Amino acid sequence: MRALFYPAFDRLEIADVPPTPPRPDEVRLKVAACGICGSELETFKSRSPRRTPPLVMGHEFCGTIAETGAEVRDWAIGARVVSNSLVPCGRCVRCRRGDTHLCAERQIFGMHRPGAFAEYVNVPARCLIPWPENLPAEAAALAEPMANGIHVARLTQDRPAATALVIGAGPIGLFCQQALQVLRGSRVIVADLSPERLAVAQKLGAARVVNPRTEDVVKVLQAETGGEGADLTVDAVGGAITKRAALEALRPGGASVWIGLHENTVAVDTYNITLPERVVFGTYAATIAELRQALDLMAAGKVDALSWVQRFPLAEGVTAFNRMLAAQGADLKAVICP
Numbered sequence: 001m002r003a004l005f006y007p008a009f010d011r012l013e014i015a016d017v018p019p020t021p022p023r024p025d026e027v028r029l030k031v032a033a034c035g036i037c038g039s040e041l042e043t044f045k046s047r048s049p050r051r052t053p054p055l056v057m058g059h060e061f062c063g064t065i066a067e068t069g070a071e072v073r074d075w076a077i078g079a080r081v082v083s084n085s086l087v088p089c090g091r092c093v094r095c096r097r098g099d100t101h102l103c104a105e106r107q108i109f110g111m112h113r114p115g116a117f118a119e120y121v122n123v124p125a126r127c128l129i130p131w132p133e134n135l136p137a138e139a140a141a142l143a144e145p146m147a148n149g150i151h152v153a154r155l156t157q158d159r160p161a162a163t164a165l166v167i168g169a170g171p172i173g174l175f176c177q178q179a180l181q182v183l184r185g186s187r188v189i190v191a192d193l194s195p196e197r198l199a200v201a202q203k204l205g206a207a208r209v210v211n212p213r214t215e216d217v218v219k220v221l222q223a224e225t226g227g228e229g230a231d232l233t234v235d236a237v238g239g240a241i242t243k244r245a246a247l248e249a250l251r252p253g254g255a256s257v258w259i260g261l262h263e264n265t266v267a268v269d270t271y272n273i274t275l276p277e278r279v280v281f282g283t284y285a286a287t288i289a290e291l292r293q294a295l296d297l298m299a300a301g302k303v304d305a306l307s308w309v310q311r312f313p314l315a316e317g318v319t320a321f322n323r324m325l326a327a328q329g330a331d332l333k334a335v336i337c338p
Contacts, residue, residue, distance in 0.1 A: 003118035004317035028067035033137035034116040035060035058115035059085035062140040080131040101285040132299040138335040146294035147286035149179035169197035173236035238262035252276035
């Protein structure tokens with residue numbers, strides 16, 4: 001089968017990769033669409049050991065069942081499905097308490113097992129949910145990053161969120177923005193260095209957009225909130241500067257969610273957390289229930305996962321990947337459609 005193959009650090013190519021038959025509890029999925037995630041771009045760029053070549057990446061995907069393993073009973077050949085991005089073990093203490101997204105032995109497609117930048121991918125049947133009939137493939141494939149936005153909203157559901165700041169208008173930031181608007185009724189302010197990305201955030205309903213090149217994000221939040229700061233901030237970039245801004249723009253007693261993974265070790269003013277009783281949440285993934293909710297919101301037209309997304313055939317996968325790495329202008333999110 002054809003695949004966007006990552007054979008070695010700094011290399012990508014379209015190649016023939018031998019398919020493997022599904023295990024008894026798996027299905028063989030004919031991939032309809034697979035989104036290129038910022039985490040894949042970042043690990044490729046930094047030669048991260050989190051994704052070590054040789055590898056087929058890709059964890060945001062949907063498709064049609066082409067073959068079923070001997071033990072699969074709940075799915076038939078031809079069914080249209082969306083897959084979770086991770087495979088929980090179902091046995092560990094975290095899975096047993098319901099935190100399947102935090103599974104101690106979780107496997108992520110395109111990291112610990114072959115991913116979906118390919119014509120076919122094998123998926124455990126328990127990771128699948130139905131793909132709504134009215135959703136195009138390139139939208140259904142993005143249920144996973146939208147589910148991350150839903151997870152941010154649910155993680156902070158007991159915290160005030162009347163005014164929220166999202167730092168980073170990349171795909172995750174835009175999905176967090178939409179989740180907070182739809183699920184929490186938040187007035188969301190979005191900050192980014194790219195005018196094109198800020199224009200998308202504005203189109204998706206941002207109450208205000210801020211470019212840190214020309215405005216001080218913290219001062220804008222204070223002006224918008226009578227000097228207090230945001231109830232909730234989301235760092236969807238993950239840099240040292242953005243983590244600090246997410247804290248400084250937060251009101252006393254507020255909560256900040258760090259979902260970006262750009263930098264790991266950063267210096268943080270801990271007094272800026274302790275003294276004003278600010279809370280910091282870290283998050284990385286979502287549950288399969290949140291994946292279902294993401295599809296429901298998309299199918300109901302409450303979330304836009306199409307107007308700002310670009311579609312590429314598998315044959316142009318290297319081009320798509322490199323364009324998203326460069327991130328120029330409107331190149332914000334690519335979906336590869338085999």
